[in-house]
Amino acid sequence: APLAPAAASVPALVERNNWKGSDVQFNITFESARKAHLPKTLIMATGGTIAGSSESNTDSTGYTAGTVGVAALVQAVPELLNVSNIDGMQVINTGSESLSDAFALHISKLANKALCAQDAPYDAVVITHGTDTLEETAYFIDATLQCDKPVVVVGAMRPSTAISADGPNNLLQAVTTAVTPSSVGRGTLIVLNDRIGAAIYTEKTHANTVDTFRAEEPGYLGMLLSDKAFYYQPATQPTFKKVYDVSQVEALPRVDLFMGYQGANLELLNASLALGAKGVVIAGTGSGSISDIGLEHVNEIVSKVPVVRSTKINNGFVVPGAYYPTVISSGVLNPVKTRRLLQILLALGKNASEIRTEFEEPLKSFINFNITSAY
Numbered sequence: 001a002p003l004a005p006a007a008a009s010v011p012a013l014v015e016r017n018n019w020k021g022s023d024v025q026f027n028i029t030f031e032s033a034r035k036a037h038l039p040k041t042l043i044m045a046t047g048g049t050i051a052g053s054s055e056s057n058t059d060s061t062g063y064t065a066g067t068v069g070v071a072a073l074v075q076a077v078p079e080l081l082n083v084s085n086i087d088g089m090q091v092i093n094t095g096s097e098s099l100s101d102a103f104a105l106h107i108s109k110l111a112n113k114a115l116c117a118q119d120a121p122y123d124a125v126v127i128t129h130g131t132d133t134l135e136e137t138a139y140f141i142d143a144t145l146q147c148d149k150p151v152v153v154v155g156a157m158r159p160s161t162a163i164s165a166d167g168p169n170n171l172l173q174a175v176t177t178a179v180t181p182s183s184v185g186r187g188t189l190i191v192l193n194d195r196i197g198a199a200i201y202t203e204k205t206h207a208n209t210v211d212t213f214r215a216e217e218p219g220y221l222g223m224l225l226s227d228k229a230f231y232y233q234p235a236t237q238p239t240f241k242k243v244y245d246v247s248q249v250e251a252l253p254r255v256d257l258f259m260g261y262q263g264a265n266l267e268l269l270n271a272s273l274a275l276g277a278k279g280v281v282i283a284g285t286g287s288g289s290i291s292d293i294g295l296e297h298v299n300e301i302v303s304k305v306p307v308v309r310s311t312k313i314n315n316g317f318v319v320p321g322a323y324y325p326t327v328i329s330s331g332v333l334n335p336v337k338t339r340r341l342l343q344i345l346l347a348l349g350k351n352a353s354e355i356r357t358e359f360e361e362p363l364k365s366f367i368n369f370n371i372t373s374a375y
């Protein structure tokens with residue numbers, strides 16, 4: 001059976017649903033294992049390969065993601081209870097490719113309640129998540145969490161039934177990182193495969209291997225060594241990070257994402273608007289370049305919705321350039337994170353020139369240019 005309790009001494013779990021103010025499906029705790037001196041961590045489980053299983057222990061492609069619940073995930077790693085008191089919450093159980101914009105908003109609100117509300121019951125939150133869109137949730141929470149407590153997002157590349165499944169150790173490392181005092185004040189973190197990265201910079205870089213999460217240019221913040229989190233530098237927040245309050249936001253607007261390539265003409269932008277898009281992100285080629293014909297189509301819609309250009313290279317900067325006066329530049333954010341920030345800004349009612357300022361103003365600190373509003 002997948003994820004049978006690894007040790008005879010695993011305390012019995014208690015299922016309950018008494019976390020005030022939440023709309024959780026169910027909530028587990030290990031009451032008998034409570035230790036007064038340990039911090040309290042809430043594990044929010046969402047599915048993914050870390051909660052996946054297969055008939056075959058060598059299968060790392062044909063398994064079903066999101067089949068194992070939070071109780072089994074925690075029970076498979078009783079060592080968690082040596083570093084933290086643990087509660088578990090099953091937020092959803094699915095492959096992360098199927099997570100919606102509504103999910104991102106929902107889990108951000110849950111994390112804020114768990115950590116930042118008055119009398120917030122937890123010291124840290126760990127989110128178990130599929131890796132395919134893990135960085136989108138991690139960045140969204142990073143940009144919307146109203147306090148300094150740690151949120152760590154973790155996943156796995158091999159299902160729970162695989163030989164050398166990476167999930168259990170990743171989960172232990174995530175909880176260990178979450179309750180390490182020097183994790184406070186660093187923003188949302190991504191922990192997999194012994195490495196700790198900042199949500200704003202870290203992304204999935206390989207479709208199959210366990211060392212997939214990297215922050216190619218800025219590098220990792222730290223690593224785990226014999227189950228201790230080690231940081232290379234004292235706590236600091238990412239350079240361009242800004243935090244927004246989405247507690248009053250009821251839904252994120254539709255924002256579509258288009259990619260640049262030879263022959264891309266972007267005429268589908270009009271279809272996107274007709275389907276209700278309130279903003280558009282273009283994962284441009286190189287440093288955010290857009291084809292001449294593509295730019296013509298962009299210019300047909302910029303008076304109606306903001307268009308932000310990032311880069312499909314997923315590394316480096318897109319800065320304002322004379323050639324694209326009508327388009328907003330994403331700075332250091334990759335396309336999917338750019339999309340998340342644009343959704344947040346639109347949801348908060350910002351107009352196009354305010355959105356431009358939010359994206360481009362921070363870049364002024366090191367690059368000399370004039371922000372010109374083309375609207």
Ligand SMILES: NC(=O)C[C@H](N)C(=O)O
Pocket residue numbers: 047048049050065094095096097129130131132133155156157158
């Ligand atoms: N490794 C994984 O978790 C991939 C899976 N498709 C997911 O994102 O849910």
